[in-house]
Amino acid sequence: MKKFLILPLAFFVVLVVFLAVGLKRDPHEIPSPLINRAAPEFSLPTLSGTTPFSPSDYKGRVWMLNVWATWCVSCREEHPVLVAFAKQIGVPIVGLSYKEIQPQDDPEKKLSPESKLNLARSRGSVWLDRHGNPYTLSVMDLDGRVGIDYGVYGVPETYIIDKEGVIRYKQIGPVTPQILSDTLLPIIRGLENS
Amino acid sequence: MSFFSYRNECRKCSCLNAGFGRMAVFICCALFLALGANTLGAKEAEPMASDAQVEARLVHIAEELRCLVCQNESLSSSRADLAEDLRAQVREQIVKGKTDQEIKDYLVERYGDFVLYRPLVKPMTWLLWFGPFVCLVFALGMLMLAIKKRNNKIQSLGAASQHSTVQAHHPDHEHEHEHEHTHDHPHPPINSNESALSGQKE
Numbered sequence: 001m002k003k004f005l006i007l008p009l010a011f012f013v014v015l016v017v018f019l020a021v022g023l024k025r026d027p028h029e030i031p032s033p034l035i036n037r038a039a040p041e042f043s044l045p046t047l048s049g050t051t052p053f054s055p056s057d058y059k060g061r062v063w064m065l066n067v068w069a070t071w072c073v074s075c076r077e078e079h080p081v082l083v084a085f086a087k088q089i090g091v092p093i094v095g096l097s098y099k100e101i102q103p104q105d106d107p108e109k110k111l112s113p114e115s116k117l118n119l120a121r122s123r124g125s126v127w128l129d130r131h132g133n134p135y136t137l138s139v140m141d142l143d144g145r146v147g148i149d150y151g152v153y154g155v156p157e158t159y160i161i162d163k164e165g166v167i168r169y170k171q172i173g174p175v176t177p178q179i180l181s182d183t184l185l186p187i188i189r190g191l192e193n194s
Numbered sequence: 195m196s197f198f199s200y201r202n203e204c205r206k207c208s209c210l211n212a213g214f215g216r217m218a219v220f221i222c223c224a225l226f227l228a229l230g231a232n233t234l235g236a237k238e239a240e241p242m243a244s245d246a247q248v249e250a251r252l253v254h255i256a257e258e259l260r261c262l263v264c265q266n267e268s269l270s271s272s273r274a275d276l277a278e279d280l281r282a283q284v285r286e287q288i289v290k291g292k293t294d295q296e297i298k299d300y301l302v303e304r305y306g307d308f309v310l311y312r313p314l315v316k317p318m319t320w321l322l323w324f325g326p327f328v329c330l331v332f333a334l335g336m337l338m339l340a341i342k343k344r345n346n347k348i349q350s351l352g353a354a355s356q357h358s359t360v361q362a363h364h365p366d367h368e369h370e371h372e373h374e375h376t377h378d379h380p381h382p383p384i385n386s387n388e389s390a391l392s393g394q395k396e
Contacts, residue, residue, distance in 0.1 A: 131291060
Protein backbone atom coordinates (compact mmCIF):
# COMPACT_ATOMS: atom_id res chain seq x y z
CA MET A 1 0.00 0.00 0.00
CA LYS A 2 2.81 2.43 0.92
CA LYS A 3 4.68 1.52 -2.24
CA PHE A 4 1.63 2.43 -4.24
CA LEU A 5 1.54 5.94 -2.73
CA ILE A 6 5.09 6.88 -3.79
CA LEU A 7 4.27 7.47 -7.45
CA PRO A 8 1.33 9.85 -6.99
CA LEU A 9 3.33 11.65 -4.34
CA ALA A 10 6.27 12.04 -6.72
CA PHE A 11 3.89 13.38 -9.38
CA PHE A 12 2.44 15.81 -6.90
CA VAL A 13 5.88 17.07 -5.86
CA VAL A 14 6.92 17.60 -9.50
CA LEU A 15 3.66 19.45 -10.16
CA VAL A 16 4.15 21.67 -7.12
CA VAL A 17 7.71 22.49 -8.21
CA PHE A 18 6.46 23.46 -11.69
CA LEU A 19 3.71 25.62 -10.23
CA ALA A 20 6.05 27.23 -7.70
CA VAL A 21 8.52 28.18 -10.43
CA GLY A 22 5.62 29.47 -12.53
CA LEU A 23 4.37 31.62 -9.67
CA LYS A 24 7.73 33.32 -9.24
CA ARG A 25 8.00 34.31 -12.88
CA ASP A 26 6.52 37.52 -14.17
CA PRO A 27 4.52 36.64 -17.28
CA HIS A 28 5.11 40.15 -18.55
CA GLU A 29 8.84 39.54 -18.82
CA ILE A 30 9.12 37.82 -22.15
CA PRO A 31 12.66 36.61 -22.84
CA SER A 32 14.02 38.39 -25.89
CA PRO A 33 15.32 36.29 -28.78
CA LEU A 34 17.69 39.16 -29.61
CA ILE A 35 20.03 38.49 -26.70
CA ASN A 36 23.49 37.60 -28.05
CA ARG A 37 22.45 38.68 -31.53
CA ALA A 38 23.58 41.71 -33.46
CA ALA A 39 21.64 44.85 -32.56
CA PRO A 40 19.35 45.68 -35.51
CA GLU A 41 20.77 48.46 -37.62
CA PHE A 42 18.86 51.71 -38.05
CA SER A 43 19.40 55.33 -38.89
CA LEU A 44 17.17 57.79 -37.07
CA PRO A 45 17.11 61.57 -36.63
CA THR A 46 18.26 62.76 -33.23
CA LEU A 47 16.34 64.86 -30.75
CA SER A 48 18.81 67.71 -31.00
CA GLY A 49 18.79 67.65 -34.77
CA THR A 50 22.37 66.60 -35.31
CA THR A 51 23.31 64.02 -37.96
CA PRO A 52 21.24 60.82 -37.80
CA PHE A 53 22.53 58.14 -35.46
CA SER A 54 23.12 54.46 -36.25
CA PRO A 55 24.25 51.72 -33.85
CA SER A 56 27.33 51.16 -36.01
CA ASP A 57 28.52 54.64 -34.92
CA TYR A 58 29.23 53.10 -31.52
CA LYS A 59 31.13 50.07 -32.74
CA GLY A 60 34.03 49.38 -30.37
CA ARG A 61 32.15 50.85 -27.42
CA VAL A 62 29.80 49.41 -24.86
CA TRP A 63 26.58 51.42 -24.78
CA MET A 64 23.02 51.40 -23.50
CA LEU A 65 19.83 51.91 -25.44
CA ASN A 66 16.99 53.15 -23.26
CA VAL A 67 13.47 53.26 -24.66
CA TRP A 68 11.50 56.20 -23.31
CA ALA A 69 8.60 58.55 -24.03
CA THR A 70 7.14 61.60 -22.35
CA TRP A 71 3.75 59.86 -22.12
CA CYS A 72 5.28 56.86 -20.36
CA VAL A 73 4.32 56.78 -16.69
CA SER A 74 6.90 54.22 -15.57
CA CYS A 75 9.64 56.30 -17.20
CA ARG A 76 9.07 58.97 -14.54
CA GLU A 77 10.01 56.38 -11.98
CA GLU A 78 13.05 55.27 -13.92
CA HIS A 79 14.29 58.59 -15.22
CA PRO A 80 15.71 60.02 -11.94
CA VAL A 81 17.73 56.82 -11.52
CA LEU A 82 19.30 57.22 -14.94
CA VAL A 83 19.97 60.91 -14.29
CA ALA A 84 21.56 60.19 -10.91
CA PHE A 85 23.70 57.32 -12.12
CA ALA A 86 24.58 58.47 -15.64
CA LYS A 87 28.14 59.28 -14.58
CA GLN A 88 28.55 56.08 -12.61
CA ILE A 89 27.26 54.04 -15.54
CA GLY A 90 30.12 55.54 -17.51
CA VAL A 91 28.98 54.39 -20.97
CA PRO A 92 26.94 56.32 -23.52
CA ILE A 93 23.20 56.06 -22.94
CA VAL A 94 21.23 56.46 -26.15
CA GLY A 95 17.59 57.33 -25.66
CA LEU A 96 15.09 55.88 -28.09
CA SER A 97 12.13 58.24 -28.05
CA TYR A 98 9.42 55.71 -28.81
CA LYS A 99 6.25 56.82 -30.62
CA GLU A 100 6.26 60.20 -28.98
CA ILE A 101 3.24 61.27 -31.01
CA GLN A 102 0.46 58.91 -30.03
CA PRO A 103 -2.57 58.23 -32.25
CA GLN A 104 -4.78 60.35 -29.98
CA ASP A 105 -2.44 63.33 -30.46
CA ASP A 106 -3.25 63.30 -34.15
CA PRO A 107 -6.68 61.69 -34.43
CA GLU A 108 -7.35 62.90 -37.95
CA LYS A 109 -3.85 62.04 -39.13
CA LYS A 110 -3.37 65.55 -40.41
CA LEU A 111 0.20 66.03 -39.21
CA SER A 112 2.92 65.73 -41.82
CA PRO A 113 5.94 63.62 -40.90
CA GLU A 114 7.97 66.78 -40.53
CA SER A 115 5.58 68.53 -38.18
CA LYS A 116 5.28 65.28 -36.23
CA LEU A 117 9.05 65.18 -35.84
CA ASN A 118 9.13 68.82 -34.77
CA LEU A 119 6.35 68.35 -32.24
CA ALA A 120 8.07 65.25 -30.85
CA ARG A 121 11.38 67.08 -30.60
CA SER A 122 9.92 70.05 -28.75
CA ARG A 123 7.96 67.82 -26.37
CA GLY A 124 10.97 65.62 -25.74
CA SER A 125 13.34 68.47 -25.04
CA VAL A 126 10.89 70.21 -22.71
CA TRP A 127 10.51 66.96 -20.79
CA LEU A 128 14.28 66.38 -20.60
CA ASP A 129 14.85 69.98 -19.49
CA ARG A 130 12.41 69.48 -16.68
CA HIS A 131 13.47 66.00 -15.54
CA GLY A 132 17.16 66.05 -16.44
CA ASN A 133 18.91 64.52 -19.42
CA PRO A 134 20.90 61.33 -18.84
CA TYR A 135 21.28 60.67 -22.56
CA THR A 136 24.35 61.15 -24.67
CA LEU A 137 21.86 61.56 -27.48
CA SER A 138 18.28 60.61 -28.20
CA VAL A 139 16.88 59.27 -31.43
CA MET A 140 13.33 59.71 -32.65
CA ASP A 141 11.44 56.53 -33.46
CA LEU A 142 8.14 58.11 -34.42
CA ASP A 143 6.38 55.17 -36.04
CA GLY A 144 7.84 52.58 -33.67
CA ARG A 145 9.44 50.57 -36.47
CA VAL A 146 12.84 50.46 -34.82
CA GLY A 147 11.06 49.54 -31.61
CA ILE A 148 9.51 46.55 -33.35
CA ASP A 149 12.91 45.53 -34.73
CA TYR A 150 14.26 45.55 -31.17
CA GLY A 151 11.25 43.65 -29.86
CA VAL A 152 10.00 46.55 -27.76
CA TYR A 153 6.56 45.81 -26.36
CA GLY A 154 6.44 48.21 -23.45
CA VAL A 155 8.17 51.33 -22.26
CA PRO A 156 10.65 51.57 -20.60
CA GLU A 157 13.05 48.94 -21.84
CA THR A 158 16.83 49.05 -21.72
CA TYR A 159 19.38 47.21 -23.83
CA ILE A 160 23.09 46.74 -23.21
CA ILE A 161 25.09 46.47 -26.41
CA ASP A 162 28.71 45.35 -26.48
CA LYS A 163 31.74 46.51 -28.46
CA GLU A 164 30.88 44.22 -31.38
CA GLY A 165 27.37 45.62 -31.57
CA VAL A 166 25.77 42.55 -30.01
CA ILE A 167 22.84 42.89 -27.61
CA ARG A 168 23.93 41.35 -24.31
CA TYR A 169 21.10 42.19 -21.98
CA LYS A 170 17.55 43.47 -22.03
CA GLN A 171 15.95 45.07 -19.02
CA ILE A 172 12.16 45.02 -19.23
CA GLY A 173 10.48 47.66 -17.09
CA PRO A 174 12.04 50.52 -15.15
CA VAL A 175 15.66 50.42 -14.01
CA THR A 176 15.84 50.73 -10.24
CA PRO A 177 19.02 51.54 -8.28
CA GLN A 178 19.11 47.91 -7.17
CA ILE A 179 18.76 46.49 -10.68
CA LEU A 180 21.41 48.93 -11.81
CA SER A 181 23.99 48.01 -9.19
CA ASP A 182 23.20 44.28 -9.04
CA THR A 183 22.69 43.50 -12.70
CA LEU A 184 23.38 46.24 -15.23
CA LEU A 185 26.63 47.68 -13.90
CA PRO A 186 28.38 44.29 -13.47
CA ILE A 187 27.41 43.38 -17.04
CA ILE A 188 28.65 46.72 -18.38
CA ARG A 189 31.96 46.45 -16.47
CA GLY A 190 32.39 42.89 -17.68
CA LEU A 191 31.81 43.88 -21.29
CA GLU A 192 34.12 46.86 -21.03
CA ASN A 193 36.97 44.67 -19.81
CA SER A 194 36.49 41.97 -22.41
CA MET B 195 4.10 49.93 -8.88
CA SER B 196 3.07 50.58 -12.40
CA PHE B 197 5.35 48.46 -14.48
CA PHE B 198 4.65 48.94 -18.12
CA SER B 199 3.04 51.86 -19.67
CA TYR B 200 1.56 49.44 -22.09
CA ARG B 201 -0.03 47.53 -19.30
CA ASN B 202 -2.53 50.35 -18.91
CA GLU B 203 -3.44 49.83 -22.51
CA CYS B 204 -5.03 46.55 -21.59
CA ARG B 205 -7.89 48.46 -20.10
CA LYS B 206 -8.63 49.68 -23.58
CA CYS B 207 -9.06 46.20 -24.89
CA SER B 208 -11.84 44.88 -22.71
CA CYS B 209 -13.37 41.51 -23.31
CA LEU B 210 -16.30 43.14 -25.05
CA ASN B 211 -14.07 44.71 -27.62
CA ALA B 212 -12.03 41.58 -28.18
CA GLY B 213 -14.71 39.57 -29.94
CA PHE B 214 -16.28 42.64 -31.43
CA GLY B 215 -13.17 43.61 -33.41
CA ARG B 216 -12.97 40.21 -35.04
CA MET B 217 -16.69 40.22 -35.77
CA ALA B 218 -16.48 43.70 -37.23
CA VAL B 219 -13.67 42.68 -39.56
CA PHE B 220 -15.61 39.61 -40.59
CA ILE B 221 -18.80 41.56 -41.23
CA CYS B 222 -16.87 44.20 -43.16
CA CYS B 223 -15.25 41.53 -45.30
CA ALA B 224 -18.60 39.86 -45.90
CA LEU B 225 -20.20 43.18 -46.82
CA PHE B 226 -17.35 44.03 -49.14
CA LEU B 227 -17.67 40.71 -50.90
CA ALA B 228 -21.44 40.94 -51.08
CA LEU B 229 -21.37 44.50 -52.42
CA GLY B 230 -18.59 43.67 -54.83
CA ALA B 231 -20.46 40.70 -56.23
CA ASN B 232 -23.86 42.34 -56.50
CA THR B 233 -23.53 45.97 -57.37
CA LEU B 234 -20.13 46.48 -58.94
CA GLY B 235 -18.64 45.21 -62.14
CA ALA B 236 -15.81 42.73 -62.07
CA LYS B 237 -13.27 45.40 -62.97
CA GLU B 238 -13.99 47.64 -60.02
CA ALA B 239 -14.42 44.76 -57.65
CA GLU B 240 -10.94 43.40 -58.11
CA PRO B 241 -8.95 45.74 -55.87
CA MET B 242 -11.65 45.43 -53.23
CA ALA B 243 -11.55 41.70 -53.42
CA SER B 244 -7.77 41.68 -53.05
CA ASP B 245 -8.11 44.08 -50.14
CA ALA B 246 -10.60 41.75 -48.54
CA GLN B 247 -8.23 38.91 -49.29
CA VAL B 248 -5.42 40.75 -47.54
CA GLU B 249 -7.68 41.40 -44.57
CA ALA B 250 -8.83 37.80 -44.48
CA ARG B 251 -5.23 36.61 -44.52
CA LEU B 252 -4.34 39.17 -41.89
CA VAL B 253 -7.09 37.85 -39.61
CA HIS B 254 -6.02 34.29 -40.37
CA ILE B 255 -2.38 34.98 -39.46
CA ALA B 256 -3.06 37.34 -36.58
CA GLU B 257 -5.37 34.86 -34.92
CA GLU B 258 -2.39 32.54 -34.50
CA LEU B 259 -0.31 35.29 -32.92
CA ARG B 260 -0.37 36.59 -29.40
CA CYS B 261 -0.63 40.24 -28.51
CA LEU B 262 2.37 40.96 -26.28
CA VAL B 263 0.64 43.69 -24.36
CA CYS B 264 -2.66 41.97 -23.59
CA GLN B 265 -1.22 38.50 -23.45
CA ASN B 266 -4.47 36.61 -23.47
CA GLU B 267 -5.64 38.20 -26.66
CA SER B 268 -4.67 37.36 -30.17
CA LEU B 269 -3.08 39.94 -32.37
CA SER B 270 -6.23 40.06 -34.45
CA SER B 271 -8.54 40.96 -31.58
CA SER B 272 -6.34 43.19 -29.43
CA ARG B 273 -6.87 46.93 -29.41
CA ALA B 274 -3.49 47.74 -27.92
CA ASP B 275 -1.42 50.21 -29.93
CA LEU B 276 1.38 47.73 -30.36
CA ALA B 277 -1.07 45.17 -31.76
CA GLU B 278 -2.22 47.77 -34.26
CA ASP B 279 1.39 48.47 -35.26
CA LEU B 280 2.11 44.78 -35.62
CA ARG B 281 -1.03 44.23 -37.67
CA ALA B 282 0.14 47.04 -39.93
CA GLN B 283 3.47 45.23 -40.30
CA VAL B 284 1.74 41.96 -41.12
CA ARG B 285 -0.51 43.69 -43.63
CA GLU B 286 2.49 45.32 -45.27
CA GLN B 287 4.23 41.98 -45.60
CA ILE B 288 1.14 40.29 -47.01
CA VAL B 289 1.01 42.95 -49.70
CA LYS B 290 4.70 42.33 -50.35
CA GLY B 291 3.78 38.72 -51.04
CA LYS B 292 5.44 37.06 -48.06
CA THR B 293 4.22 33.64 -47.01
CA ASP B 294 2.47 33.04 -43.69
CA GLN B 295 5.56 31.28 -42.40
CA GLU B 296 7.84 34.15 -43.37
CA ILE B 297 5.58 36.62 -41.59
CA LYS B 298 5.46 34.51 -38.46
CA ASP B 299 9.25 34.10 -38.57
CA TYR B 300 9.58 37.87 -38.82
CA LEU B 301 7.69 38.31 -35.57
CA VAL B 302 9.36 35.38 -33.81
CA GLU B 303 12.75 36.89 -34.67
CA ARG B 304 11.78 39.99 -32.72
CA TYR B 305 9.49 38.80 -29.98
CA GLY B 306 10.41 35.15 -29.56
CA ASP B 307 8.32 31.99 -29.65
CA PHE B 308 6.01 33.66 -27.18
CA VAL B 309 4.11 35.40 -30.00
CA LEU B 310 3.01 32.06 -31.37
CA TYR B 311 -0.15 30.70 -29.82
CA ARG B 312 0.82 27.26 -31.13
CA PRO B 313 4.23 26.53 -29.61
CA LEU B 314 6.88 25.07 -31.92
CA VAL B 315 7.83 21.43 -31.53
CA LYS B 316 11.44 21.44 -30.36
CA PRO B 317 13.42 19.87 -27.51
CA MET B 318 12.49 22.76 -25.23
CA THR B 319 8.76 22.11 -25.75
CA TRP B 320 8.79 18.33 -25.93
CA LEU B 321 7.51 18.09 -22.39
CA LEU B 322 4.67 20.43 -23.31
CA TRP B 323 3.69 18.61 -26.48
CA PHE B 324 4.31 15.01 -25.51
CA GLY B 325 4.05 15.20 -21.72
CA PRO B 326 0.29 14.67 -21.65
CA PHE B 327 0.54 11.66 -23.98
CA VAL B 328 3.38 10.19 -21.94
CA CYS B 329 1.23 10.69 -18.85
CA LEU B 330 -1.70 9.05 -20.61
CA VAL B 331 0.35 6.04 -21.72
CA PHE B 332 1.85 5.79 -18.26
CA ALA B 333 -1.56 6.01 -16.62
CA LEU B 334 -2.99 3.41 -19.02
CA GLY B 335 -0.03 1.14 -18.26
CA MET B 336 -0.61 1.58 -14.56
CA LEU B 337 -4.30 0.88 -15.04
CA MET B 338 -3.57 -2.29 -17.04
CA LEU B 339 -1.13 -3.40 -14.38
CA ALA B 340 -3.62 -2.70 -11.63
CA ILE B 341 -6.36 -4.56 -13.51
CA LYS B 342 -4.04 -7.49 -14.14
CA LYS B 343 -3.01 -7.56 -10.51
CA ARG B 344 -6.63 -7.40 -9.46
CA ASN B 345 -7.59 -10.14 -11.89
CA ASN B 346 -4.81 -12.34 -10.60
CA LYS B 347 -5.91 -11.62 -7.08
CA ILE B 348 -9.51 -12.44 -7.93
CA GLN B 349 -8.44 -15.58 -9.72
CA SER B 350 -6.23 -16.74 -6.92
CA LEU B 351 -8.86 -15.69 -4.40
CA GLY B 352 -11.49 -17.52 -6.45
CA ALA B 353 -9.36 -20.62 -6.58
CA ALA B 354 -8.57 -20.32 -2.90
CA SER B 355 -12.17 -19.71 -1.91
CA GLN B 356 -13.29 -22.58 -4.11
CA HIS B 357 -10.75 -24.70 -2.34
CA SER B 358 -11.72 -23.42 1.05
CA THR B 359 -15.45 -23.74 0.37
CA VAL B 360 -14.91 -27.35 -0.59
CA GLN B 361 -13.08 -27.79 2.67
CA ALA B 362 -15.62 -25.75 4.54
CA HIS B 363 -18.47 -27.82 3.28
CA HIS B 364 -17.44 -30.87 5.24
CA PRO B 365 -17.84 -29.43 8.73
CA ASP B 366 -21.11 -27.88 7.60
CA HIS B 367 -22.28 -31.20 6.43
CA GLU B 368 -21.08 -32.70 9.62
CA HIS B 369 -22.95 -30.02 11.49
CA GLU B 370 -26.02 -30.73 9.50
CA HIS B 371 -25.58 -34.37 10.26
CA GLU B 372 -25.10 -33.52 13.89
CA HIS B 373 -28.21 -31.40 13.79
CA GLU B 374 -30.02 -34.23 12.19
CA HIS B 375 -28.77 -36.56 14.84
CA THR B 376 -29.54 -34.27 17.70
CA HIS B 377 -32.93 -33.24 16.62
CA ASP B 378 -34.51 -34.50 19.75
CA HIS B 379 -32.13 -32.37 21.91
CA PRO B 380 -33.20 -28.72 22.09
CA HIS B 381 -29.72 -27.28 22.91
CA PRO B 382 -27.12 -29.70 21.81
CA PRO B 383 -24.01 -27.40 22.12
CA ILE B 384 -24.81 -26.41 25.67
CA ASN B 385 -25.33 -30.01 26.49
CA SER B 386 -22.07 -30.98 24.96
CA ASN B 387 -20.37 -28.07 26.74
CA GLU B 388 -21.83 -29.15 30.00
CA SER B 389 -20.71 -32.62 29.37
CA ALA B 390 -17.23 -31.36 28.50
CA LEU B 391 -17.13 -29.20 31.61
CA SER B 392 -18.36 -31.99 33.71
CA GLY B 393 -15.81 -34.20 32.04
CA GLN B 394 -13.04 -31.70 32.93
CA LYS B 395 -14.24 -31.52 36.46
CA GLU B 396 -14.12 -35.21 36.71
